[in-house]
Amino acid sequence: MxxxxxxxxxxxxxxxxxxxxxxxxxxxxxLEDALKELINNKKSTxxxxxxxxxxIASAGLGVFMAYIEDVRSIGGDIKLTNMNxxxxxxxxxxxxxxxxxxxxxxxxxxxxxxNETK
Amino acid sequence: xxxxxTYRKKINASTQNLSDVREFxxxxxxxHGFTSRQVADVQLAVDEACTNIIKHAYNYDAxxxxxxxxxxxxEKMNVTLTDQGIGFDVERYKKPDLKKQIARKKRGGMGVYxxxxxxxxxxxxxxxxxxxxxxxxxxx
Numbered sequence: 239m240x241x242x243x244x245x246x247x248x249x250x251x252x253x254x255x256x257x258x259x260x261x262x263x264x265x266x267x268x269l270e271d272a273l274k275e276l277i278n279n280k281k282s283t284x285x286x287x288x289x290x291x292x293x294i295a296s297a298g299l300g301v302f303m304a305y306i307e308d309v310r311s312i313g314g315d316i317k318l319t320n321m322n323x324x325x326x327x328x329x330x331x332x333x334x335x336x337x338x339x340x341x342x343x344x345x346x347x348x349x350x351x352x353n354e355t356k
Numbered sequence: 357x358x359x360x361x362t363y364r365k366k367i368n369a370s371t372q373n374l375s376d377v378r379e380f381x382x383x384x385x386x387x388h389g390f391t392s393r394q395v396a397d398v399q400l401a402v403d404e405a406c407t408n409i410i411k412h413a414y415n416y417d418a419x420x421x422x423x424x425x426x427x428x429x430x431e432k433m434n435v436t437l438t439d440q441g442i443g444f445d446v447e448r449y450k451k452p453d454l455k456k457q458i459a460r461k462k463r464g465g466m467g468v469y470x471x472x473x474x475x476x477x478x479x480x481x482x483x484x485x486x487x488x489x490x491x492x493x494x495x496x
Binding site for chain 2: 263264303307
Protein backbone atom coordinates (compact mmCIF):
# COMPACT_ATOMS: atom_id res chain seq x y z
CA MET A 239 0.00 0.00 0.00
CA UNK A 240 1.32 3.40 -0.98
CA UNK A 241 1.52 5.78 1.92
CA UNK A 242 -0.15 9.08 2.34
CA UNK A 243 1.67 11.65 4.39
CA UNK A 244 1.25 15.29 5.37
CA UNK A 245 3.99 17.69 6.40
CA UNK A 246 3.27 21.04 8.00
CA UNK A 247 5.50 24.08 7.64
CA UNK A 248 5.14 27.84 7.77
CA UNK A 249 6.20 30.11 4.93
CA UNK A 250 5.88 33.93 5.03
CA UNK A 251 3.63 33.45 8.03
CA UNK A 252 1.19 31.21 6.14
CA UNK A 253 0.44 27.61 7.05
CA UNK A 254 1.51 25.14 4.38
CA UNK A 255 0.43 21.51 4.23
CA UNK A 256 2.52 19.36 1.88
CA UNK A 257 0.67 16.27 0.69
CA UNK A 258 2.48 13.09 -0.35
CA UNK A 259 1.25 9.87 -1.95
CA UNK A 260 -2.37 8.93 -2.52
CA UNK A 261 -5.43 10.62 -1.06
CA UNK A 262 -8.52 8.39 -1.08
CA UNK A 263 -11.45 7.43 1.16
CA UNK A 264 -9.00 5.67 3.47
CA UNK A 265 -6.44 8.45 3.88
CA UNK A 266 -8.78 11.49 3.69
CA UNK A 267 -9.29 11.47 7.48
CA UNK A 268 -5.61 12.39 7.96
CA LEU A 269 -6.09 15.52 5.87
CA GLU A 270 -9.28 16.26 7.76
CA ASP A 271 -7.45 16.03 11.11
CA ALA A 272 -4.67 18.31 9.89
CA LEU A 273 -7.12 20.96 8.68
CA LYS A 274 -9.22 20.72 11.84
CA GLU A 275 -6.15 21.25 13.97
CA LEU A 276 -5.21 24.40 12.07
CA ILE A 277 -8.75 25.78 12.28
CA ASN A 278 -9.02 24.99 16.00
CA ASN A 279 -5.83 26.98 16.51
CA LYS A 280 -7.36 29.87 14.54
CA LYS A 281 -4.88 29.41 11.72
CA SER A 282 -6.84 30.38 8.65
CA THR A 283 -4.40 31.32 5.89
CA UNK A 284 -3.68 27.85 4.58
CA UNK A 285 -1.83 26.69 1.48
CA UNK A 286 -2.07 23.06 0.46
CA UNK A 287 0.82 22.02 -1.76
CA UNK A 288 0.06 18.98 -3.96
CA UNK A 289 3.54 18.67 -5.53
CA UNK A 290 4.13 15.16 -4.19
CA UNK A 291 0.53 13.98 -4.37
CA UNK A 292 0.15 11.27 -7.02
CA UNK A 293 -3.55 10.56 -6.77
CA ILE A 294 -6.80 11.98 -5.44
CA ALA A 295 -10.33 10.54 -5.20
CA SER A 296 -13.50 12.49 -4.43
CA ALA A 297 -13.21 11.74 -0.70
CA GLY A 298 -10.13 13.98 -0.72
CA LEU A 299 -11.99 16.79 -2.47
CA GLY A 300 -14.82 16.38 0.03
CA VAL A 301 -12.49 17.44 2.84
CA PHE A 302 -11.86 20.78 1.15
CA MET A 303 -15.60 21.23 0.66
CA ALA A 304 -16.32 20.55 4.30
CA TYR A 305 -13.86 23.07 5.76
CA ILE A 306 -13.61 25.96 3.30
CA GLU A 307 -16.56 27.83 4.83
CA ASP A 308 -15.14 27.55 8.36
CA VAL A 309 -11.84 28.99 7.17
CA ARG A 310 -13.39 31.79 5.12
CA SER A 311 -15.73 32.74 7.94
CA ILE A 312 -12.71 33.56 10.13
CA GLY A 313 -11.19 35.68 7.37
CA GLY A 314 -8.90 33.12 5.78
CA ASP A 315 -8.79 30.81 2.82
CA ILE A 316 -7.44 27.48 1.65
CA LYS A 317 -5.40 27.89 -1.51
CA LEU A 318 -4.35 24.87 -3.54
CA THR A 319 -1.07 24.67 -5.46
CA ASN A 320 1.31 22.55 -7.57
CA MET A 321 -1.14 19.88 -8.72
CA ASN A 322 -0.07 17.43 -11.42
CA UNK A 323 -2.37 17.21 -14.47
CA UNK A 324 -4.06 14.02 -13.30
CA UNK A 325 -4.96 15.50 -9.93
CA UNK A 326 -6.01 18.87 -11.40
CA UNK A 327 -8.29 17.08 -13.84
CA UNK A 328 -10.40 15.69 -10.96
CA UNK A 329 -10.80 19.15 -9.37
CA UNK A 330 -11.65 20.55 -12.79
CA UNK A 331 -14.26 17.88 -13.60
CA UNK A 332 -16.11 18.77 -10.41
CA UNK A 333 -16.00 22.51 -10.97
CA UNK A 334 -13.57 23.49 -8.19
CA UNK A 335 -11.61 26.14 -10.15
CA UNK A 336 -14.53 28.59 -10.00
CA UNK A 337 -14.82 28.39 -6.20
CA UNK A 338 -11.24 27.80 -5.04
CA UNK A 339 -7.94 29.52 -5.78
CA UNK A 340 -5.80 26.93 -7.53
CA UNK A 341 -2.27 27.99 -8.50
CA UNK A 342 0.51 26.35 -10.46
CA UNK A 343 3.08 27.48 -7.88
CA UNK A 344 3.07 27.97 -4.15
CA UNK A 345 4.63 31.43 -4.58
CA UNK A 346 1.53 32.65 -6.43
CA UNK A 347 -0.62 31.60 -3.50
CA UNK A 348 1.68 33.44 -1.09
CA UNK A 349 1.46 36.56 -3.25
CA UNK A 350 -2.34 36.36 -3.38
CA UNK A 351 -2.51 36.03 0.39
CA UNK A 352 -0.13 38.99 0.80
CA ASN A 353 -2.35 41.11 -1.48
CA GLU A 354 -5.50 40.04 0.33
CA THR A 355 -4.12 40.80 3.78
CA LYS A 356 -2.73 44.24 2.84
CA UNK B 357 -10.46 -11.08 -33.03
CA UNK B 358 -8.40 -12.32 -30.10
CA UNK B 359 -10.12 -14.06 -27.26
CA UNK B 360 -11.05 -11.83 -24.34
CA UNK B 361 -8.84 -12.09 -21.26
CA THR B 362 -10.35 -11.90 -17.78
CA TYR B 363 -8.84 -11.12 -14.35
CA ARG B 364 -10.64 -11.37 -11.04
CA LYS B 365 -10.03 -10.04 -7.57
CA LYS B 366 -12.01 -10.26 -4.34
CA ILE B 367 -11.56 -7.82 -1.48
CA ASN B 368 -13.08 -7.27 1.92
CA ALA B 369 -15.19 -4.15 2.16
CA SER B 370 -12.61 -1.89 3.78
CA THR B 371 -11.22 1.37 2.45
CA GLN B 372 -7.73 0.14 3.29
CA ASN B 373 -8.00 -2.17 0.27
CA LEU B 374 -8.63 0.66 -2.21
CA SER B 375 -4.96 1.10 -3.05
CA ASP B 376 -4.69 -2.63 -3.88
CA VAL B 377 -7.69 -2.30 -6.17
CA ARG B 378 -6.11 0.67 -7.97
CA GLU B 379 -2.87 -1.25 -8.38
CA PHE B 380 -4.78 -4.29 -9.77
CA UNK B 381 -6.61 -2.09 -12.29
CA UNK B 382 -3.58 -0.14 -13.47
CA UNK B 383 -1.30 -3.17 -13.75
CA UNK B 384 -3.65 -4.99 -16.11
CA UNK B 385 -4.87 -1.95 -18.05
CA UNK B 386 -1.27 -0.89 -18.75
CA UNK B 387 -0.32 -4.42 -19.80
CA HIS B 388 -3.22 -4.41 -22.27
CA GLY B 389 -2.08 -1.19 -23.91
CA PHE B 390 -4.39 1.46 -22.46
CA THR B 391 -2.92 4.98 -22.38
CA SER B 392 -1.86 6.49 -19.07
CA ARG B 393 -4.84 8.87 -19.23
CA GLN B 394 -7.24 5.96 -19.80
CA VAL B 395 -5.64 3.99 -16.98
CA ALA B 396 -6.04 6.99 -14.64
CA ASP B 397 -9.71 7.35 -15.61
CA VAL B 398 -10.52 3.68 -14.97
CA GLN B 399 -8.53 3.64 -11.74
CA LEU B 400 -10.50 6.57 -10.35
CA ALA B 401 -13.87 5.25 -11.55
CA VAL B 402 -13.25 1.85 -9.94
CA ASP B 403 -11.99 3.48 -6.73
CA GLU B 404 -15.13 5.66 -6.52
CA ALA B 405 -17.41 2.68 -7.21
CA CYS B 406 -15.68 0.50 -4.59
CA THR B 407 -15.82 3.36 -2.08
CA ASN B 408 -19.58 3.66 -2.67
CA ILE B 409 -20.06 -0.07 -2.15
CA ILE B 410 -17.98 -0.09 1.05
CA LYS B 411 -19.80 2.97 2.39
CA HIS B 412 -23.39 2.60 1.18
CA ALA B 413 -23.91 -1.06 0.27
CA TYR B 414 -22.00 -2.48 3.26
CA ASN B 415 -21.89 0.42 5.70
CA TYR B 416 -18.16 -0.21 6.38
CA ASP B 417 -18.69 -3.85 7.42
CA ALA B 418 -15.26 -5.24 6.54
CA UNK B 419 -16.44 -8.84 6.90
CA UNK B 420 -18.36 -8.40 3.65
CA UNK B 421 -16.82 -8.99 0.23
CA UNK B 422 -16.95 -7.40 -3.18
CA UNK B 423 -15.54 -8.76 -6.39
CA UNK B 424 -13.90 -7.00 -9.28
CA UNK B 425 -13.61 -8.47 -12.73
CA UNK B 426 -11.63 -6.96 -15.59
CA UNK B 427 -12.17 -8.22 -19.10
CA UNK B 428 -10.09 -7.03 -22.05
CA UNK B 429 -10.78 -7.46 -25.74
CA UNK B 430 -9.63 -5.71 -28.90
CA GLU B 431 -11.98 -2.78 -28.48
CA LYS B 432 -12.52 -2.19 -24.81
CA MET B 433 -12.06 -2.95 -21.17
CA ASN B 434 -15.07 -4.21 -19.24
CA VAL B 435 -15.14 -3.72 -15.47
CA THR B 436 -17.72 -5.58 -13.39
CA LEU B 437 -18.16 -4.97 -9.67
CA THR B 438 -20.41 -7.30 -7.70
CA ASP B 439 -21.63 -6.97 -4.11
CA GLN B 440 -24.35 -8.45 -1.92
CA GLY B 441 -25.20 -5.29 0.00
CA ILE B 442 -27.86 -2.60 -0.17
CA GLY B 443 -28.29 -1.25 -3.70
CA PHE B 444 -27.52 2.38 -4.44
CA ASP B 445 -28.75 4.78 -7.04
CA VAL B 446 -26.27 5.22 -9.87
CA GLU B 447 -28.87 6.92 -12.03
CA ARG B 448 -28.55 10.10 -9.98
CA TYR B 449 -25.56 11.61 -11.64
CA LYS B 450 -26.22 15.30 -11.94
CA LYS B 451 -23.13 17.43 -11.56
CA PRO B 452 -22.97 18.28 -7.86
CA ASP B 453 -23.82 21.91 -7.06
CA LEU B 454 -20.57 22.73 -5.28
CA LYS B 455 -21.64 26.17 -4.14
CA LYS B 456 -24.73 24.82 -2.41
CA GLN B 457 -22.88 21.87 -0.92
CA ILE B 458 -20.12 24.08 0.46
CA ALA B 459 -22.66 26.45 2.02
CA ARG B 460 -24.35 23.48 3.69
CA LYS B 461 -20.99 21.86 4.54
CA LYS B 462 -22.16 18.81 2.69
CA ARG B 463 -19.77 16.55 0.91
CA GLY B 464 -20.21 13.50 -1.23
CA GLY B 465 -22.40 12.83 -4.22
CA MET B 466 -19.39 13.26 -6.46
CA GLY B 467 -18.47 9.62 -7.02
CA VAL B 468 -21.29 8.67 -9.36
CA TYR B 469 -20.83 11.86 -11.37
CA UNK B 470 -17.15 11.06 -11.81
CA UNK B 471 -17.83 7.45 -12.77
CA UNK B 472 -20.30 8.55 -15.46
CA UNK B 473 -17.80 11.07 -16.76
CA UNK B 474 -14.74 8.88 -16.80
CA UNK B 475 -16.24 5.72 -18.33
CA UNK B 476 -17.87 5.31 -21.74
CA UNK B 477 -20.75 3.18 -20.56
CA UNK B 478 -22.17 2.49 -17.09
CA UNK B 479 -24.91 0.00 -16.25
CA UNK B 480 -26.24 -1.12 -12.92
CA UNK B 481 -28.38 -4.15 -12.19
CA UNK B 482 -29.85 -5.08 -8.84
CA UNK B 483 -30.43 -8.80 -9.15
CA UNK B 484 -32.08 -11.04 -6.57
CA UNK B 485 -29.22 -11.08 -4.09
CA UNK B 486 -26.55 -9.18 -5.93
CA UNK B 487 -25.80 -5.72 -7.21
CA UNK B 488 -23.81 -5.64 -10.41
CA UNK B 489 -22.12 -2.50 -11.73
CA UNK B 490 -20.76 -2.84 -15.26
CA UNK B 491 -18.53 -0.16 -16.73
CA UNK B 492 -16.87 0.02 -20.12
CA UNK B 493 -13.79 1.96 -21.26
CA UNK B 494 -13.25 1.91 -25.01
CA UNK B 495 -9.74 1.83 -26.43
CA UNK B 496 -10.64 4.56 -28.96
